Amino acid sequence: MTKSIFITGTSSGLGRHTALHFARQGWNVAATMRKPEQETELSKHERIRLLKLDVTDSAQARAATEAAIEAFGQIDVVVNNAGAGSYGPLEFAEEHTIDGQFAVNVRGPINVIRAFLPHFRERKGGRFINISSFMGVTTAVPTGSLYNMSKFALEGLIEGLYYELKPFNIDLHLVEPGGFKGNRFVEKVVFNTHPDIRDYDPLIDKVNALMMAGDESRLDDPQLIVDEIEALATGRNRRFRTLVGKTGRDLMAMRASMPIEDYLSTIAKSFA
Numbered sequence: 001m002t003k004s005i006f007i008t009g010t011s012s013g014l015g016r017h018t019a020l021h022f023a024r025q026g027w028n029v030a031a032t033m034r035k036p037e038q039e040t041e042l043s044k045h046e047r048i049r050l051l052k053l054d055v056t057d058s059a060q061a062r063a064a065t066e067a068a069i070e071a072f073g074q075i076d077v078v079v080n081n082a083g084a085g086s087y088g089p090l091e092f093a094e095e096h097t098i099d100g101q102f103a104v105n106v107r108g109p110i111n112v113i114r115a116f117l118p119h120f121r122e123r124k125g126g127r128f129i130n131i132s133s134f135m136g137v138t139t140a141v142p143t144g145s146l147y148n149m150s151k152f153a154l155e156g157l158i159e160g161l162y163y164e165l166k167p168f169n170i171d172l173h174l175v176e177p178g179g180f181k182g183n184r185f186v187e188k189v190v191f192n193t194h195p196d197i198r199d200y201d202p203l204i205d206k207v208n209a210l211m212m213a214g215d216e217s218r219l220d221d222p223q224l225i226v227d228e229i230e231a232l233a234t235g236r237n238r239r240f241r242t243l244v245g246k247t248g249r250d251l252m253a254m255r256a257s258m259p260i261e262d263y264l265s266t267i268a269k270s271f272a
């Protein structure tokens, strides 16, 4: 039987690569996005069904889930990919930015997982693949605390859920990528700023230089990440956490090699 996958945030980046890859591999793909009416490429693919979904809206998550199950009979794998970033000093963040960071990166996966649980529980099977980040397992970019918060929360959510879903044969996985070539994530990042206060400027300038530099040698081929998602979707990789790419590997090796106090001060010094 043809396998079916449901993916959030397929309008660009990793979600889009993943949708196209699985369709080429012969899977049915429910490709969800906020504005499917603007999509022209994915809609041409016969294996892809476009569905409207803003992950922060739990009613829309339920409607998209029902539409995907109706279209394909059942869904085998759900990829919680939709995500957004917020950087800049916490002190300057707008209330809606703080709530929005949580709403997309944490509440979003919660909405989608809750929408699919009745289906997976009744089938006694199913797989949730959740796109976290190396920023979900370590800190490394000053002024990224809200993004760290959201991805650490996602990691905690998924790890905590493991126990209650295990009896139903529902698998949970976390994928922790770093930056990848061609990604436009940074362009959409919300930068928290203040019109008058300049105290954080030296730090902000260094963070901006790092984020905008686009050092290609630090960026991974997105296919690397998509291949890991496929390995998880097909059961070839059964790991709970999959850290992908150079950035995450180097940082986690450093973090494991020293006490946390030393790790924090080493990272801080590199931005001093």
Ligand SMILES: NC(=O)c1ccc[n+]([C@@H]2O[C@H](COP(=O)([O-])OP(=O)(O)OC[C@H]3O[C@@H](n4cnc5c(N)ncnc54)[C@H](OP(=O)(O)O)[C@@H]3O)[C@@H](O)[C@H]2O)c1
Pocket: 008, 009, 010, 011, 012, 013, 014, 015, 033, 034, 035, 053, 054, 055, 056, 080, 081, 082, 083, 084, 104, 131, 132, 133, 134, 176, 177, 178, 179, 180, 183, 184, 185, 186, 188
């Ligand atoms: N790029 C990186 O450096 C990097 C590194 C590690 C992890 N990640 C993670 O990888 C995932 C994919 O990011 P990406 O790099 O491919 O960035 P991207 O190109 O900006 O893609 C993000 C996707 O999420 C969607 N999205 C944002 N808010 C949404 C909402 N409320 N409801 C539904 N969809 C929403 C965007 O849709 P719109 O077009 O409607 O905004 C877009 O399709 C994210 O979870 C991100 O945190 C990225």
